[in-house]
Amino acid sequence: MNRETRFWTVMFLCGSLFLAYQSFGTNRGVGQQFVVRVDATTGKIIPPTTDAAAPAVKTVIYEPAAKDDPEAIWSFSRTAGIWIAALLTLCIFSYLYRDNVCYKLAESIIVGVSAGYWIVTNYWEVLIAKVLVKLAPDVARYAFLPDTPADAKADYLYVVPVVLGCMVFCRLIPKISWMGRWPLAFVVGTTAGLKLILFLNADFVRQVRSTVLPLVVFSASASGGSELDLIQSIKNIVIVISVLSCLTYFYFSVEHKGLVGRISRLGIWVLMISFGASFALTVMGRITLLTMRLQFLFDDWLGFVRI
Amino acid sequence: MTSRLLDKLNMLDRRWIFLAMAMAVLAPILLQIGSDETPSPPTIKLFDEIERLPEGSRILMAMDFDPTSAAELYPMALAFTRHCGVRRHKLFFVTIWPTGKPMIESTIKGVIQADFGSGDRPYVYGVDYVNLGYLAGDAVAISQMSSDIRKARPQDARGTNLDQLPIMTGVTSVKDMALIVNASAGFPGGKEWVQYAATPQNIPIAVGCTGVQSTQLFPYYPDQLLGLVTGIRGAIEYETMLAAKYPNPYADRSKRPAFLRGGAQRWAHRLMIGLIVLGNGIHLANRYRRTLHP
Numbered sequence: 382m383n384r385e386t387r388f389w390t391v392m393f394l395c396g397s398l399f400l401a402y403q404s405f406g407t408n409r410g411v412g413q414q415f416v417v418r419v420d421a422t423t424g425k426i427i428p429p430t431t432d433a434a435a436p437a438v439k440t441v442i443y444e445p446a447a448k449d450d451p452e453a454i455w456s457f458s459r460t461a462g463i464w465i466a467a468l469l470t471l472c473i474f475s476y477l478y479r480d481n482v483c484y485k486l487a488e489s490i491i492v493g494v495s496a497g498y499w500i501v502t503n504y505w506e507v508l509i510a511k512v513l514v515k516l517a518p519d520v521a522r523y524a525f526l527p528d529t530p531a532d533a534k535a536d537y538l539y540v541v542p543v544v545l546g547c548m549v550f551c552r553l554i555p556k557i558s559w560m561g562r563w564p565l566a567f568v569v570g571t572t573a574g575l576k577l578i579l580f581l582n583a584d585f586v587r588q589v590r591s592t593v594l595p596l597v598v599f600s601a602s603a604s605g606g607s608e609l610d611l612i613q614s615i616k617n618i619v620i621v622i623s624v625l626s627c628l629t630y631f632y633f634s635v636e637h638k639g640l641v642g643r644i645s646r647l648g649i650w651v652l653m654i655s656f657g658a659s660f661a662l663t664v665m666g667r668i669t670l671l672t673m674r675l676q677f678l679f680d681d682w683l684g685f686v687r688i
Numbered sequence: 689m690t691s692r693l694l695d696k697l698n699m700l701d702r703r704w705i706f707l708a709m710a711m712a713v714l715a716p717i718l719l720q721i722g723s724d725e726t727p728s729p730p731t732i733k734l735f736d737e738i739e740r741l742p743e744g745s746r747i748l749m750a751m752d753f754d755p756t757s758a759a760e761l762y763p764m765a766l767a768f769t770r771h772c773g774v775r776r777h778k779l780f781f782v783t784i785w786p787t788g789k790p791m792i793e794s795t796i797k798g799v800i801q802a803d804f805g806s807g808d809r810p811y812v813y814g815v816d817y818v819n820l821g822y823l824a825g826d827a828v829a830i831s832q833m834s835s836d837i838r839k840a841r842p843q844d845a846r847g848t849n850l851d852q853l854p855i856m857t858g859v860t861s862v863k864d865m866a867l868i869v870n871a872s873a874g875f876p877g878g879k880e881w882v883q884y885a886a887t888p889q890n891i892p893i894a895v896g897c898t899g900v901q902s903t904q905l906f907p908y909y910p911d912q913l914l915g916l917v918t919g920i921r922g923a924i925e926y927e928t929m930l931a932a933k934y935p936n937p938y939a940d941r942s943k944r945p946a947f948l949r950g951g952a953q954r955w956a957h958r959l960m961i962g963l964i965v966l967g968n969g970i971h972l973a974n975r976y977r978r979t980l981h982p
Binding site for chain 2: 477478498499502503506507510511514526527528529530575579580582583584587588590591655658659662663664665666668669670671672673675676679680685686
């Protein structure tokens, strides 16, 4: 056994002993979750009872509760959920040390669960709610969505997207694979048309308008007259110069020499500053993610912090 | 001596940096060190707009994020919803992300039901708020909502026909909303709400976005975006304003998840600045050593 393996074996043993002590030796426990049973109809808490003669409740929902709540009962499913989430988080963190089988396992679980979630959501929200309800509302009401309005009428125009959707699968059959291009052409065409108009309005015309700014700004003064607003003037000048210099950098019809070269160089500086800001904001987001996971591990799982 | 230290720093294992970062983030969490931020104008504008709107104004809460971006956006969503709840606005929750459904449910449970579910005037589902659920179709769904909500989504997330809900009376499209508040984590999100709904229909919109996304959205402010709340810092700013205006109960730490993440953020940034300075110092020292011993 080399030095590194020895070190990690000791670390795992210490960690396991600590978790065992926390779980069984302390009152706090690790990742223990408690719930109260609530009558969904009345919203009242149902006290835990072993009395078989207690009145039956039609619909029960389980709400999280504190351990010391007299009506709280231990929840196996929620406790298991916290433990699984904590162990998967540690598996992902283990990649920071080195690529390993625990990381690969957690990664595969994420991919599988995400794919499953997307399939189920799209099955219900697209195939059932958007296609079946429109084409056969009676069938949808009977088999899937009982609240589908009784007066809903079939809209056979929805056959068109269904046929186009099925045609995508033609790409799997070499002889008729050309048919798979039609729905793609439809999607590309409609998206391009829709985007063109909206983009021209929101990202071109309105953005140009936002850049047409007064370089010297006067604002109302306390005496009723007007005075130079230096800060706003500087802001506007910076915006206008930055936009013009960046546009010059991407203007390739003129050789970037002399004055044009100097302006385009300023454009590079502006771009670099914006990339720096993007990078810093990305770092901020990643640190927040780390904070959230550590809060989960040390608060929800280990119970060290009570926020 | 100096040369040996430089050699050691040159060979420093990156895992020590990971450990240092973990410690910098963990210590404020364990010691519960939070951080307040001075509100910036884009955040103040959204806050003021929600304050200005008369009671009962319709606000579309578009929660376009998932658990991976919840660290930044969930505290923001909670703060927005709390503020709207205090002002007694009517809330229409919707998402164009399939993974946004649990985020809406969690926000409703954590704010609407917990803070406003009881008392003299409790928030009632279908009267004061509605969960429209997930709208399939990405940006096209936004476009469809802009023309006819019922075409985009004839039922709410519980499967109830929209016409049976009192809150939907007089609501035909997004144009009937006084404000769109979007918590956006990427595509489709804030940019698409601006392009497909807010700008063409002239509907006031404010976006709370992840830090990564904010540089894409800042060009829209202030002409096309009424307010812009950026990353966890923006969430802290909003919580700070909410706590100042409504100290009871929003000055309480348990109602300020972003504030508690701010301390860790601050110490992690300090460490990172230190590491950048150290890294550049090592680089310059190496260069100096090479000039001395070419």
